[in-house]
Amino acid sequence: MAQKPSIPKGTRDFSPSELAKRNYIFDTIKKQFELFGFQPIETPSFENSETLLGKYGDEGDRLIFKILNSGDFISKVDDVTYSSKKSSSIAPKITEKALRYDLTVPFARYVVMHQNDLDFPFKRYQIQPVWRADRPQKGRFREFYQCDADIVGANSLLQETELVQLYDTVFSELGLKGTTIKINNRKILSGIAEVIGAKNLLVEFTVALDKLDKIGEEKVKEEMLSKGISEQAIAKASPLFSMKGSAQDQLGQLKTLLSNSEVGLEGLKELNEIITMVDEIGLKTATLQLDVTLARGLNYYTGAIFEVAAPEGVKMGSIGGGGRYDDLTGIFGLKDISGVGISFGLDRIYLVLEELALFPESIDQSLQVLCLNFGEKEGLEALKLVSNLRKHGVKADLYPSAVKVQKQFKYADKRQVPFVILLGDKEMENGQFVIKNMKTGGQTILPLDVDLMDTSIWTF
Numbered sequence: 001m002a003q004k005p006s007i008p009k010g011t012r013d014f015s016p017s018e019l020a021k022r023n024y025i026f027d028t029i030k031k032q033f034e035l036f037g038f039q040p041i042e043t044p045s046f047e048n049s050e051t052l053l054g055k056y057g058d059e060g061d062r063l064i065f066k067i068l069n070s071g072d073f074i075s076k077v078d079d080v081t082y083s084s085k086k087s088s089s090i091a092p093k094i095t096e097k098a099l100r101y102d103l104t105v106p107f108a109r110y111v112v113m114h115q116n117d118l119d120f121p122f123k124r125y126q127i128q129p130v131w132r133a134d135r136p137q138k139g140r141f142r143e144f145y146q147c148d149a150d151i152v153g154a155n156s157l158l159q160e161t162e163l164v165q166l167y168d169t170v171f172s173e174l175g176l177k178g179t180t181i182k183i184n185n186r187k188i189l190s191g192i193a194e195v196i197g198a199k200n201l202l203v204e205f206t207v208a209l210d211k212l213d214k215i216g217e218e219k220v221k222e223e224m225l226s227k228g229i230s231e232q233a234i235a236k237a238s239p240l241f242s243m244k245g246s247a248q249d250q251l252g253q254l255k256t257l258l259s260n261s262e263v264g265l266e267g268l269k270e271l272n273e274i275i276t277m278v279d280e281i282g283l284k285t286a287t288l289q290l291d292v293t294l295a296r297g298l299n300y301y302t303g304a305i306f307e308v309a310a311p312e313g314v315k316m317g318s319i320g321g322g323g324r325y326d327d328l329t330g331i332f333g334l335k336d337i338s339g340v341g342i343s344f345g346l347d348r349i350y351l352v353l354e355e356l357a358l359f360p361e362s363i364d365q366s367l368q369v370l371c372l373n374f375g376e377k378e379g380l381e382a383l384k385l386v387s388n389l390r391k392h393g394v395k396a397d398l399y400p401s402a403v404k405v406q407k408q409f410k411y412a413d414k415r416q417v418p419f420v421i422l423l424g425d426k427e428m429e430n431g432q433f434v435i436k437n438m439k440t441g442g443q444t445i446l447p448l449d450v451d452l453m454d455t456s457i458w459t460f
Contacts, residue, residue, distance in 0.1 A: 010134065010142025017364050022145075022350060024363055025174065026127060029147045029344055032170045033125040036162065038149050041124050043106040049098045055105045055300065055331060057203060063132045065099040065142075066091060099131040103148045104300070104328070104341060111152055112332040120153030120337075140317070141347055148322075150341030152329070157270060160304045160324065161277040163342045167308055167320060168286040170344065175358045177285040178311035179319070184294040185271045186301045186323070188254060191264015195257065196236035198229050205229060209240070210295035217241045240292050247275050247290040254292065267303070274304060302326040306342055310352045319348045369396040370417045372408045374424040382423045385433065385448070392453050412438060419458065 007013065014022065033040075046067055053061055069076075073094045100106050103126045111118065127147045134140055149166060151159045164181055171179045189209070193202045204227035212220050220241075224234050239257065243250050251272055258264030271290070278288050286308075296305045303324030310316040322342030329337040353359055369389055371382040382398050389396035399408045412420050422434040427445075435457065436443045446457060 008142065010136035010140075012141065012143075016366060020363050020366065021353070021359050022346065024359065025346055025349055025353070026145075026147070028173050029170055029346075030125070030127065032166060032173065033147075033149055036123075036149070036166055036169075038123045038125040041107075041110060041126055042128060043100070043103070043110055043126070045129070046097045046099050047106055047109070049096055051109050051332075052098050052101055052105060056101060057207065059207065060101060063134055064101050065131045065133055066095040067097040067099065068095055101132055102130050103128060103146050103343070104150070104325075107148070107150055107341075108328045108339075109332055111337065112329050112334045115334060118153075121151055121159075122153055123149070123151045125149045138316075138351070145346040147344040147346055148341055149343075150339055152337055152339035155326070155338040157273050157304075158277070159340050160274045161281065163306070163322065163340065164274070164278050164283070164286075164288060165281065167306070167342065168283040171286060171308075172284040174349070174353060176311065176349070176352065176356070179286045180309040181286050181288050181320075182291040182294050182307045182309060183271065183274065183288060184291055184305050185267035185303055186295075186305055187263050187267025187303060188258065188271065188292065189267075189295055191258045191261035191267060192237060192240065194261045194264065196233040198233045198237075201227060201229050205237075206295035209293055212241065212293045243292050247288075250290050250292060251275075270303060296321060296323060300325045300328050300331075304340070310348070311356070314352050314355055316348055316352055316355075319345045319352060321345075364416055365395075365418070367395050367397055367415050367417045369394055369419045369421060370408075370412045370415070371396070371398045371421040371423060372405060373399040373402045374405075374422075375402045378402075378424055378428060381428055381448075382421065385421065385423065385452075389452055394452070 049066065052064055056064075076093055107124065107126065111122065125148060127145065129143055129145050131143050134142060136142060149163065151163075164183075167179070167181050171177075186206075189206050190199075190202055193199050193205045198205050205224065208220050208223040208227060208229075211223070215223075221234050225231065239253065243253060245253075251268055254268055255265070258268060275288065275290065291307075294305060294307055296307065301323040303326060305323035306321055307318045308320035310319050320343060322340070324338070324340040326338045327335065328339055329335075369386075371386050373379045373382065379398065379402065386396045386398045399411065409420065418438055420436045420438055422436065427433050431448050432445050433448060434443055434445055444457065450457060
């Protein structure tokens, strides 16, 4: 007996209904990307390992899927290296490529390679899958799509403001009201690390702090201690864990805490400008909220950072995130190119829309009209009718074989087809056909030469 097939953990098959819903989200996001002036690009699903490794911190590097070299790759490993059993020593000899971890680093590589062909500032959007060797759980997969929008080549804070607007507009279009766009600034975090005496442990500090909403204050403190951050430093940083009030109240508290940090005060100034501009412009349905514990554990962020939380009551991780990176292209040799970008978490957005029943009812309607098949001659005449409908943009189909009518109606019902056309020998003799409304059960008889685009014939 053949073994039942399976797919890798963290990956999924998608049904026609699921794809229709995913495409609805894609189309909504893409429409707004283009309205905001972003241009599309695509990059390969895998990159050279050196392009990706070392760009996401130690934790990120561990989650990168590496691709084994083709051929007899193990023969190129010498006995000493092989016997060491150290993956860090063996890996460079057996793998030279890896699946992309995100779209931002490949985008930086793209900008460097094509810099002479681009007009700066360059606004790009990219909708493609990425892969991470993460532990699968609700809303977290090993293969998933990212929908990114980035602006490179200018450092105006108007761009951060525009990206907040973009988030708000997309989620409003999707009917997802009550989202919270959290904002912070990595310069503020750098300043805090400086004033508490943990300047050399900035990465460890931010990675731990970023987990506050997931593991709680005590676990974060434990992790900081385990990473070499002293109890005195953690005590000085403790006001962060309970900072409350309006954005201006929190900025005031931070100004006191960061009074001796030049970089921290610079971050405060940038954050205040963005918040002020967003308040001036206004948002449709989202709320902009200062979150001083927001860190986003990726090393390339240098300024404002964003994270979007689903509406209250929906148990879901962030559904979007991003930030400013002042010199991401510098890792590939192109210095002083500032950029800022955001990403939409398609799969989590899907789960949220599903939970809140926000998908349009008509989204599963993949077929608007089905012609029943009564035989070879009748089927050919029905196909002409179907072809005419298709020319006018109607989703129409002909049942492929002349099986029992009851079976054909059952098929139409399962496909949720609103209208069924009957064209048998009797109808052909009279130069007519019958339209049946599957919802009301009503029927109407029409001549074969009727104008099928006359909307009145579909309203019975």
